[in-house]
Amino acid sequence: MRNVALLLACALGASCVEETEQSAPTPFTTKSVLTPALLKLESALEAMGSLGEPSLEDLELGQGLIDFLQTAPPGMGDAAFEDAQAQGNVLVPVYAQLLASPDASVADKAAAARLTAAIATPAAAQVLLEQLEQNTAPSVRATCAWKLGDMGFDFVIPSLIKRLKYEKDSSVTPWLGSSLAKLGNYAGVAYMVTVAGWGGPGSEAAAELYRVVTAAGFEDSSSLIQAWESGDPSAPFASQERSTRYQLKVWQLVQDLTDFQLRGVDDSRFILSKLAKQAVPLLTEALYDENSYVRFHVAQALGRMGPRARGAGATLVLGLKDNLLAPYAAEALGSIDYPLAMAALLEATEAGRDPGLRLAAVRGLAILADSASVPRLLELAKEDDFPELAQSAAEGLIYCGQGAAFAMRVLQVAQTATQTGLDADTSLNALSHWVDNRAGTGEPLALEIQEAYHALAPEPGIPPTREEDRARRQARIELLEAALPKLLVDGE
Numbered sequence: 001m002r003n004v005a006l007l008l009a010c011a012l013g014a015s016c017v018e019e020t021e022q023s024a025p026t027p028f029t030t031k032s033v034l035t036p037a038l039l040k041l042e043s044a045l046e047a048m049g050s051l052g053e054p055s056l057e058d059l060e061l062g063q064g065l066i067d068f069l070q071t072a073p074p075g076m077g078d079a080a081f082e083d084a085q086a087q088g089n090v091l092v093p094v095y096a097q098l099l100a101s102p103d104a105s106v107a108d109k110a111a112a113a114r115l116t117a118a119i120a121t122p123a124a125a126q127v128l129l130e131q132l133e134q135n136t137a138p139s140v141r142a143t144c145a146w147k148l149g150d151m152g153f154d155f156v157i158p159s160l161i162k163r164l165k166y167e168k169d170s171s172v173t174p175w176l177g178s179s180l181a182k183l184g185n186y187a188g189v190a191y192m193v194t195v196a197g198w199g200g201p202g203s204e205a206a207a208e209l210y211r212v213v214t215a216a217g218f219e220d221s222s223s224l225i226q227a228w229e230s231g232d233p234s235a236p237f238a239s240q241e242r243s244t245r246y247q248l249k250v251w252q253l254v255q256d257l258t259d260f261q262l263r264g265v266d267d268s269r270f271i272l273s274k275l276a277k278q279a280v281p282l283l284t285e286a287l288y289d290e291n292s293y294v295r296f297h298v299a300q301a302l303g304r305m306g307p308r309a310r311g312a313g314a315t316l317v318l319g320l321k322d323n324l325l326a327p328y329a330a331e332a333l334g335s336i337d338y339p340l341a342m343a344a345l346l347e348a349t350e351a352g353r354d355p356g357l358r359l360a361a362v363r364g365l366a367i368l369a370d371s372a373s374v375p376r377l378l379e380l381a382k383e384d385d386f387p388e389l390a391q392s393a394a395e396g397l398i399y400c401g402q403g404a405a406f407a408m409r410v411l412q413v414a415q416t417a418t419q420t421g422l423d424a425d426t427s428l429n430a431l432s433h434w435v436d437n438r439a440g441t442g443e444p445l446a447l448e449i450q451e452a453y454h455a456l457a458p459e460p461g462i463p464p465t466r467e468e469d470r471a472r473r474q475a476r477i478e479l480l481e482a483a484l485p486k487l488l489v490d491g492e
Contacts, residue, residue: 028321033289034254037282041248051093051123061087062094066111081118089123092116096127099135109140117147122245125151129159138169145172149179155245157185158253161271164188170195174205181212184240186228187274189213193221231277231308242278250279254286257297269297273304277311284312287319287329295319296328303332313338320348320357327360334364341368346376359389366396366430374400381406391422395430403434407484414477428476431484438487449483 054062069080084091095112098104104112113131116124125148132144145163148156160180164187167173173195177188189212196206209221216235218224227235256268272283286298299316302309313336319329330348333341341364348361362380365373377400380393391413397406410427417424432453438446456475458464464472 028288028318028325030288030290030295030322033285034251034258034291034294037251037285038248038255041244041251044244045248051089051096051127054091054094054097058090058094059097062091062098062112062115065091065115066098066108069111069115070107080115084115084118085120088119089121092119092121092123092127095124096130099127099131099140106137106139109135109137110143113140113143114147117151120151122153122155125153125156129156132159132163138171141167141169142172142175145175145179147179149175149182152183153245154183154240154243155249157183157246157275158249158271161185161187161274162267164191164274165267165270170198170205174208178208178212181216185274185276186212186216186224189221189225189228193225229306229308231306231310240276240278247282250275250282251286254283254289254294254298258291258293265297269301269304272298272301275305277308280305280309280311283309284315287312287315287325292324295322295325299325299328299332303328303335306335307337309336310338312336313341317341317344320344323354326354327356330357330360330364331367332364334367337368342370342372346373349376349380355386355389358386359392362389362392362396366392366399369396369399369401371400374402387420387422391427395426398430398434403437404488407431407434407488411477411480411484414473415481424473424477428473428480431480435487445483445487449479449487452479452483 065080065084069077072080095116098112099109099116109131113128116127128144128148128151132141132148135141135144145160148160157180160176160183164173164176164180167176173188174192177192180186180188189209192205192209192212196203196209199205213219213221213224216224218227226232250272253268253272256264259265272279280302283298283302287295287302289295289298299319302312302316309332313333316329316333316336316338317340319325322329326348330345333345345361345364345368349358349365362377365377374397377393377396381390381397383390383393391410394406394410394413398410410430413420413422414424414427414431416422417427435446435449435453439450453476456472456479458468458472
C-alpha cells in the first residue's frame, strides 16, 4: 500500500520525491462558479437584440434576391449572395419571416436559408439554428445544416450536436456532421458512417463522409473516429481556439443541468459529452460549483467524453473527497483513462468507504482495464455481502484479461438477474467484450459467437420496446449458455 499511497499523493499534487516530505492534500472546496462565469461572458458580449419587423422595401429586396438566385444563369447567383451580405442584418428579419411562413414554397425557403448564411452575422446564424430545429421540410433543414458550417461561427456547435440526437431524416444528418467537422468537432462522423451505410458507396452521404475524412487528413472514417475519441494531441483538430460566444453556450448548458426536467438535463449532458477538448477546462472549473447537481452531472459528461476529457483528471481525483461528487468522479476517472487514476481508485475501494464510492471505483477500475488492479479485484469479487460490488469486480476481471476464470460466474449473474436485482446488461457487456477479444485473434468459434451475438442487437435508430429489450437480453443469455462452455475448452 506504500506505493499506492505515494501514487495517490502525486495525483493530488503533493511532492513525489520522498513520502515523508509530502505536503497536506489539497482540499476540495466548492464555491459559486456558474453564476460569475455567466455574468462575465454575458457582459463581454453585445446582445443580439430583437430582429424587429421588416419594412416593405426590405421585403421586396429580400424576395427580389430570392427570385434572382433561382433564375440566374450558372455562375451569376453569387451576385445575390454579395448583395445579401452588403445589406447585413437588415435582411435577417425578412428571411426569418419567410422561413417561418407556412405559405412560402420549399424552394423559396431553401434559397432564403442560403441568402441568410451569406449575411454571415451571429443573428443570421441564430435564424438558421431556429429553422434547423423547427422547419418541417427536410431539404430546408439540410440547407440550414450545410450553410451553418460555412458561416464559421463556433457557437452553433452545441445546437448542431443536439440536432444529431433528434434528426430523423437521413438527408439532413450528413450535413450536420459535415458542418461540425468544418468547425473542428467530429462528433457527427459516426452518424455519417451509419447514414452512408444505408445509402451505399455512391450516395451523397458517402461522398460527404469521404470529403470530411480526407479533409481531416485521415485515410478512413475509423481512424478519424478513433483519433477524435482518444483525444489524440497530434490530430489536426486539437488546437482550435473557441470564441467567447461559444464559451457562453457551454456555461448555459451547464446551467441547464440544474433544471428539474430530465429531458433538458439529458440533452445538456449529451451535448457536453460530444464537445471537443476545448470545453474541458470550462467543465473542470464547473466541478467546483456549489450546486451539487452541476458537479455530478458535469462529472458524468466528462466521463462520457472519454479520453478527450483527460485534462480534468487531477480535479476528478480531488473530487473523490466530495461525498456527493465522489461516485461520479470515480467512474469518470476510469472512462477518461487518466494515468494517475489507478492509485486513487484503489484507495476508494477500501472497506469503510462509502458503498456508492466503492462501487463506482470498481467500475472505474474495470474501464481502465489495467492488470495492476487484478489482485484487488480478486479480493472484492469475494464480497458476497455486497453483491453489486462483487459483480462489478468479476466483470472488471474480465476486462483485465481474466475472462477464462470469470466468464461462467459473470454469465450466472446475467442468468439470475431477475431474481437478484443485479444488472444483467453490464454482465453481458463484459462477456461480449471477452468474446470480441477472442474473435480478434481469428478464433473460428469466437467469430461465430460474435456474429450471432451482435445479430441480436436492435435496429440502429429504432429504440426497442421493453418487451423487445427483455427478449433480446434473454436470447443473448441463451446463446452464451450454449456457446461459452465450448469456448472455454481451450482456455484463454
